Amino acid sequence: MKSSRLWRALTPLITVGAVALALVGCSSSGSDGSSVDSTSSTPGQVSGTLRLGYFPNLTHAPALYGVEKGIFTKDLGPGVTLKPATFNSGTQEAEAILSGAIDAGYIGPNPAVNSFIKSNGDAIRIISGVTSGGASLVVRPEIASVADLKGKTIATPGLANTQDVALRYFLKKNGLRTDTQGGGDVSIKPQDNSLTVDAFQNKAIDGAWVPEPTASRLVAVGGKVLVNEADQWPETNGKFVTTLLIVRTAYLKKNPEIVRRLITANVESINGLNADLAAGATVANTALGKLTGKPLPDKVLASAWKSLTFTPDPIAKSLLLSAQHQEELGLLKGAKLDGIFDLTTLNDVLTKQGKATVADS
Structure with a gap:
């Protein structure tokens, strides 16, 4: 191909x-x-x-x-x-x-x-x-709902990786646009998990849809879980x-x-x-x-x-x-x-x- x-x-x-x-x-x-x-x-x-x-x-x-x-x-x-x-x-x-x-x-x-x-x-x-x-979407405490994600920057481990697709599909279901260049209603920033916690603490990102242990590390530095991915899979009982x-x-x-x-x-x-x-x-x-x-x-x-x-x-x-x-x-x-x-x-x-x-x- x-x-x-x-x-x-x-x-x-x-x-x-x-x-x-x-x-x-x-x-x-x-x-x-x-x-x-x-x-x-x-x-x-x-x-x-x-x-x-x-x-x-x-x-x-x-x-x-x-x-x-x-x-x-x-x-x-x-x-x-x-x-x-x-x-x-x-x-x-x-x-x-x-x-x-x-x-x-x-x-x-x-x-x-x-x-x-x-x-x-x-x-x-x-x-x-x-x-x-x-896997979870962890965000800043002031982000209280999906609507609050508009205009924010959210990290994922890589373009078209598993969590990246999960985030983009979740946003699409909720009427928020994204693109592969970081534009749209929510800017998605693919980056290595090793960089995500520092980026969150430095306010370069507003949250991240990431696997463990990065999700829990974000919570430990002040983030909160907005979405547990298990809740997005009713077809397979979580x-x-x-x-x-x-x-x-x-x-x-x-x-x-x-x-x-x-x-x-x-x-x-x-x-x-x-x-x-x-x-x-x-x-x-x-x-x-x-x-x-x-x-x-x-x-x-x-x-x-x-x-x-x-x-x-x-x-x-x-x-x-x-x-x-x-x-x-x-x-x-x-x-x-x-x-x-x-x-x-x-x-x-x-x-x-x-x-x-x-x-x-």
């Missing part, structure tokens, strides 16, 4: 991602860019490299937890080298996936959809759900997918056993978090501290953690609806998503654990 205006608009936003790509792009590659050393159909003899992307966000807690606890290393086995890489937005990580700089990643639904459509359905497959919930696990299709075809082990590690990490949520929060926060230089304060951690649900269910209906919203906003054309899910291995793993399987529609 030819590049759309949307992807040309996204290009300035991926500069930071280019740095991350340089860091992760040094592993040995196959002819299609996959980081494959060798693979065997015998599970105990698999070898290769898995370059895995994720964010330093609590919405990516299964990745944080799994890496910190050594679950991925254990489940992948001694023959598979894990090379983690972190990103600050779905835009950056989607570019890394499409360029072949990483093999799999934890990412939001809209960047996953964008990657699938941009590649004519060839580049990626969604192989598991990860997290539901954990459940909406925030994070998914995707893999490059070429890597999946070459390395089905490594991908099976990755899925197993993801499910095991989710199980570990849900078995003891308090302990899981501590582990995830420790991992965050290592990545960002400072763990979250206990109050922020507790606030953020309670809004998150960790599940291998990709909540497919919410993803499909979000893609429709993106199309209605003019940020996406031809949202044909047949084949975006490949949940066969996930359901096999869940069945062997005696757990309910999940659906792709």
Whole structure:
């Protein structure tokens, strides 16, 4: 598919991602860019490299937890080298996936959809759900209603990312115009989550629609929650997918056993978090501290953690609806998503654990 205006608009936003790509792009590659050393159909003899992307966000807690606890290393086995890489937005990580700089990643639904459509359905497959919930619109205390947002500047993590689409669709439903250049009734300012709290304190923005823990960090410095995104999903009883696990299709075809082990590690990490949520929060926060230089304060951690649900269910209906919203906003054309899910291995793993399987529609 030819590049759309949307992807040309996204290009300035991926500069930071280019740095991350340089860091992760040094592993040995196959002819299609996959980081494959060798693979065997015998599970105990698999070898290769898995370059895995994720964010330093609590919405990516299964990745944080799994890496910190050594679950991925254990489940992948001694023959598979894990090379983690972190990103600050779905835009950056989607570019890394499409360029072949990483093999799999934890990412939001809209960047996953964008990657699938941009590649004519060839580049990626969604192989598991990860997290539901954990996104809010946090604003200054004097903003008392949606009407008060007119003339204000609101941040999102990136143009056409999951929270960006949610904000734009919410404003459209409430009769407020936006555009991709920051104009309209409400000026939307895409920026890295790492910049949002300082921008809010410096009054460069009036609020932000962001995932956790950024939402709770904004509340901690004087913001208030105007919209909990869960309230915007009556079609799915307040459940909406925030994070998914995707893999490059070429890597999946070459390395089905490594991908099976990755899925197993993801499910095991989710199980570990849900078995003891308090302990899981501590582990995830420790991992965050290592990545960002400072763990979250206990109050922020507790606030953020309670809004998150960790599940291998990709909540497919919410993803499909979000893609429709993106199309209605003019940020996406031809949202044909047949084949975006490949949940066969996930359901096999869940069945062997005696757990309910999940659906792709």
